[in-house]
Amino acid sequence: MRKLKELSGAEIIWECLIKEGVDTVFGYPGGAILPAYDALTKYGNRIHHVLVRHEQGATHMADGYARASGKVGVAIATSGPGATNMTTGLATAMMDSSPIICITGQVPLSVIGTDAFQETDVTGIALSITKHAYLVTDVKELARIIFDAFHIARTGRPGPVVIDIPKDVQNDTTIFSYPKARSKSISLNMPNEETMFGEIAKAIDLTNTAEKPVILAGHGVLLSEATDELKRLAEGGTIPVSTTLLGIGGFPSNHPLNMGMMGMHGNAHANHAIQEADLLIACGMRFDDRVTGNLMTYSPHSKKIHIDIDKSELNKNVDVDAAIHGDLSSVLQRIIPDVMDKNRRSWLNQIKKWQAGVDEVEILNQPSKVFMAAHAVRAIWEATEGDAVIISDVGQHQMLEAQYYAHNEPRTLITSGGLGTMGFALPAAVGASFAVNDKEIWVVVGDGGIQMTLMELATIVQEAVNIKIAIINNGYLGMVRQWQELFYESRYSETPIYSPDYVKLAEAYRLPGYRVFTEDEARTTITEVRSSEESALIEFVVDQEDMVYPMVPAGANLHEMIRRPNGGAKKASAKFSEERKTR
Amino acid sequence: MKQTYFVLVQDTPGSLNRIVNQFRKRNINIESLAVGPCEKQGISRVTIVAKDIKPDRRDFFAQSLNNLVDVIEVENVSDKSHIVRENVLVKMDPPPQKSKDIGQLAHRHHARILQNGCSSLVVEAIGSPKEMDQLVEDLKPFNVLELVRSGSVAISRQEEKEASSQTISERSQDLTWVTQQLNDYLS
């Protein structure tokens, strides 16, 4: 018999989510999460549940929602296979510091550890791919755990948290009250304002004496909402800025001090500047191997300032001279007033010279008649006036998007950086579509990546969201093919990839579908789909063996980039293209 | 390089697992691990000795342990700031004529000899890991049947009590208990 005012664990889950301000969740039901889904019928008017087609999609959607909104995204699945399907999304969110909560059903407490039907050790599996994971063993603990989970997910360096809830705990009842403060037992390695002083003073000193400084802006700029501070620092000290892939949008692309992306496929002048700099000011980035190249020769003449909310990142890959463990925006606020405006004209001129060399080998300046992925990206950029939210997948098209779509605002590029998860873009865009209402949403995805999660097209249609999907079809797993061309003597082992007829596929899902072969067709089709509030899919049939340049081969020195050969794109492999045109 | 970490952690299911995982996922071998309750309720103290951590990575490991939600405090105790002790038990079956040598050896190491009830005997010692390494080394020639080491435990030195910072050998001028044990055994 249920006592007055007692709620079941299942009801408590939804009550807590509502208290946390959650209005949308992404999930998929199953046996061990049935009580929660049953309770949802009572909360359906306050929480919108998006039925995904695969639990991986649910995690990417929660992630996309979190990245687009800055709020915590929530995904729900059943035990066993439902939970294991979530692992890729958890690892993706972990690597990119994205705050998501994954709620999983679990077999009843009484049978935990007996290899019961659909039992998996979820908290065990989650160990290395979450910030924290809970197994709830008492319904009285549930509200506190959910409260703590949200706190952990969004506090400090954000990350994914799993809450594994046995079926009987969902059925048990207790009096519900939502905590007002986190548990004392949580310790999050937060910055210590006092110890910061010395390092901040050092940082100011280093900045004011530097002749050739560069700011490295990472994902932390977005997560800490430090875009204004970053701009003030850059402008105040006349310091050029380069961003990481996930830092794109943290500093306006059209700002004269923005050198663009750094690293493996970064702008050559940005990489040169980093190598020649006498000071690096690293803001919320982690010196990943994709941005440093060979660490032994990385920016050899520079002093380094590193500001990060995660203390374990300081001095991890690169030894620094001032290590500031703190929230980027508040640290910058303390630094900025003491930064002097120095005349750094000769440094900026030097960078301009490097840049002039870059422009010559840009795809857009090549006398090419061939329709290339960069042209497709550029056409989308022009049509949307650089003001769309782009969710890119992983591969060549991802790098080309970063190079050719100029983002001016934070949270307008969403992409899997640290894990490089193919299949991320389409579901992440679904999530983002529930967080963004003032901007167009475009997916830029390869013919490989789209085939990893294309079942979510059904979710897009069922939810009637407005997402424009640009499939960049080069007939290859392009980025891998690029490595094979460069480093494996063009032995294209298992990289040519067959695609379905995407136009028919779109139609099968009752979406408008288009296929374009030229820049002109691309422009008119983009204009056409933009005029509708409905989702649409465009397949851009592009040059098959295009390359992403510049490229710093893995482990090579950052300044030793392979550059685009001058004088036009490589001829597309004629036979295969003809075949594709007549399909 | 060997590093010793001293971790205060919530005593909850899985918290030890998370600590160990910080080493496992970076392919670092844990040499010894000691866990137990401490003076605070619901909190455990863990002492971990991990092998082959490069000096420039020692702080990284401390900080990544610190990032764990249920870890309250982490210290690297590889320097002199902590007293580190280990318990060693060695079961031996020496020929009668060697018993005396063992007795003397045990005496030198401030070890105790425990009667085993049968022909074998057990040498028990507590000391710094280095002292214990030496004891084990010295006992090797005497037909060791079994060797057990507890793993290191550590406690921070108190600034004001310098006396407690001596090693066992420095401290134990009063060896009566050792002698007593020895006599018991030899009689």
Ligand SMILES: Cc1ncc(C[n+]2csc(CCOP(=O)(O)OP(=O)(O)O)c2C)c(N)n1
């Ligand atoms: C899940 C997953 N599997 C494999 C890879 C390795 N990988 C990186 S890029 C790439 C090729 C992507 O091909 P496509 O989606 O067609 O994009 P393109 O590079 O051609 O633009 C592959 C296979 C990955 N990043 N993620």
